[in-house]
Amino acid sequence: MNVVIYARYSSHNQNEQSIEGQLEYCRKYAKDHNYNIIHEYIDRATTGTNDNRPQFLQMIEDSNKKTFEGILVYQLDRFARNRYDSAIYKKKLSKNGVRVFSSRENISDDASGVLMESVLEGMAEYFSVELGQKIKRGMKINAENCYYNGGSVPLGLKLIEVDSNFTDVNGKIVKKKKFAIDEETVHIVKEIFDMYAKGKRVADIINYLNDKGIKTGLGKEFNKNSLRKMLLNKKYVGIYNYKEMEIKDGIPRIIDDETFNKVQDMMKKNKKAPARARAKTEYLLTTKLFCGHCKEMMTGHSGTSKTGKLHTYYKCNNSRIGFCDKKPIQKDYIEDLVVEQARNLLTDDNINKIAETVVKLAKENMDSGELKRLNRKLKELEKQKNNLFNSLKMCDIDTVKTSIFEEIQKIEVELTNIKNEIAIEESQSIKLTVPQVRFFLTQMRKGNIDDIKYRRLLINTLVYKVYLYDDSITIIFNTQNKTYEKKIPRVSDIESSLMGTSAPPISN
Ligand SMILES: [Zn+2]
Numbered sequence: 001m002n003v004v005i006y007a008r009y010s011s012h013n014q015n016e017q018s019i020e021g022q023l024e025y026c027r028k029y030a031k032d033h034n035y036n037i038i039h040e041y042i043d044r045a046t047t048g049t050n051d052n053r054p055q056f057l058q059m060i061e062d063s064n065k066k067t068f069e070g071i072l073v074y075q076l077d078r079f080a081r082n083r084y085d086s087a088i089y090k091k092k093l094s095k096n097g098v099r100v101f102s103s104r105e106n107i108s109d110d111a112s113g114v115l116m117e118s119v120l121e122g123m124a125e126y127f128s129v130e131l132g133q134k135i136k137r138g139m140k141i142n143a144e145n146c147y148y149n150g151g152s153v154p155l156g157l158k159l160i161e162v163d164s165n166f167t168d169v170n171g172k173i174v175k176k177k178k179f180a181i182d183e184e185t186v187h188i189v190k191e192i193f194d195m196y197a198k199g200k201r202v203a204d205i206i207n208y209l210n211d212k213g214i215k216t217g218l219g220k221e222f223n224k225n226s227l228r229k230m231l232l233n234k235k236y237v238g239i240y241n242y243k244e245m246e247i248k249d250g251i252p253r254i255i256d257d258e259t260f261n262k263v264q265d266m267m268k269k270n271k272k273a274p275a276r277a278r279a280k281t282e283y284l285l286t287t288k289l290f291c292g293h294c295k296e297m298m299t300g301h302s303g304t305s306k307t308g309k310l311h312t313y314y315k316c317n318n319s320r321i322g323f324c325d326k327k328p329i330q331k332d333y334i335e336d337l338v339v340e341q342a343r344n345l346l347t348d349d350n351i352n353k354i355a356e357t358v359v360k361l362a363k364e365n366m367d368s369g370e371l372k373r374l375n376r377k378l379k380e381l382e383k384q385k386n387n388l389f390n391s392l393k394m395c396d397i398d399t400v401k402t403s404i405f406e407e408i409q410k411i412e413v414e415l416t417n418i419k420n421e422i423a424i425e426e427s428q429s430i431k432l433t434v435p436q437v438r439f440f441l442t443q444m445r446k447g448n449i450d451d452i453k454y455r456r457l458l459i460n461t462l463v464y465k466v467y468l469y470d471d472s473i474t475i476i477f478n479t480q481n482k483t484y485e486k487k488i489p490r491v492s493d494i495e496s497s498l499m500g501t502s503a504p505p506i507s508n
């Protein structure tokens with residue numbers, strides 16, 4: 001599995017583990033679990049007030065490329081500043097199949113906190129709770145004006161800054177941008193459309209481009225997919241698109257309609273039946289399932305038997321390298337069992353208890369988190385500003401006056417920054433009520449047990465850890481002190497029927 005490491009150091013807290021220390025823990029964890037580190041993202045807070053995390057936001061953005069499946073952090077509090085933050089970003093990441101791991105078992109991370117975060121995450125996912133409404137509205141207005149709204153910039157186009165600001169999806173205040181022709185690469189786009197329209201073979205076009213060292217808009221070598229995507233891109237005929245919205249002449253045009261339409265027709269004709277893509281199996285218990293023998297994580301694998309049947313199962317990481325004798329367990333069997341028990345947990349009585357706990361915790365969290373620190377800082381700065389004004393009034397030496405005035409201006413800038421941060425923090429928090437959470441959990445009880453989205457929701461929201469023994473299973477739920485234990489007598493039969501017929505080769 002490919003992972004990235006995220007390390008953060010803020011100077012607010014003197015007792016923090018250093019960046020190097022954090023990295024060391026994470027690297028060791030990766031090595032022990034056989035994870036492949038492909039990148040390290042590091043944020044060092046430069047001042048006491050500014051909590052910007054450029055590398056963190058970059059990492060969230062990079063998760064769109066789907067080159068890694070996990071983020072390793074030293075402790076979960078490195079990942080996010082508070083639980084709201086965490087829920088919002090984890091939701092984004094889970095869409096890209098990325099999970100967050102902590103390299104140190106976080107003892108202070110009590111079960112009730114985990115429950116609150118997972119319920120928030122679940123509510124965000126299931127009901128598409130509008131997290132950061134202001135930001136979404138901003139993006140719609142952007143689109144109506146044909147401003148750039150994120151995403152990759154196609155070859156032949158570039159971005160130019162427009163003199164106006166907006167808040168992007170990550171809550172960052174950035175300059176607005178518009179698409180413009182990139183004079184350096186525009187001829188390549190024309191050449192590519194021409195070549196295809198004249199009937200040149202796709203493989204030849206790709207070779208031609210790669211031989212010349214021409215890269216896609218994402219800076220990668222061309223392949224069939226990227227070429228196809230490029231030839232389909234309506235931006236080249238000047239159409240701006242965002243979600244379902246399309247605006248003609250919203251972007252400077254590169255390709256004329258005649259060539260573009262010809263290419264579209266040819267592509268339709270040349271389109272062969274797509275090779276049957278094997279659906280990517282999602283292992284819902286990843287990071288939650290542990291081996292009862294050695295307490296190591298069990299991870300998902302698949303293999304094809306001689307008859308061509310696909311087998312999917314979880315296997316103890318230690319047993320893969322010969323250090324544990326725990327046998328693998330069939331994926332569907334164990335997932336069905338856990339999903340069913342998670343659903344059984346949702347009795348009326350439990351739903352009430354969970355809703356009350358979550359709302360209480362959410363309130364406490366709101367009062368004690370980042371917002372409190374920012375408001376304190378705001379007050380402090382305002383006091384300083386007032387003091388300086390008073391000194392200014394009493395002062396009659398011009399040079400001193402000037403320096404006091406300069407000091408005030410500096411504080412003004414800091415005040416603006418803090419106010420922005422507070423606005424962002426507030427827009428990202430959701431105000432929860434008990435009936436809302438109760439409604440969510442009641443809905444959750446009614447879902448379709450065969451629907452993968454629903455199964456994922458149940459497991460992510462309610463299940464903390466699962467320990468699997470040879471003849472029994474222990475499920476620890478996110479709710480306080482709720483565990484479930486069960487003997488599973490038939491498990492060995494399943495194993496032997498799975499492993500006996502033909503040892504499936506591990507493809508993963
Ligand atoms: Zn084991």
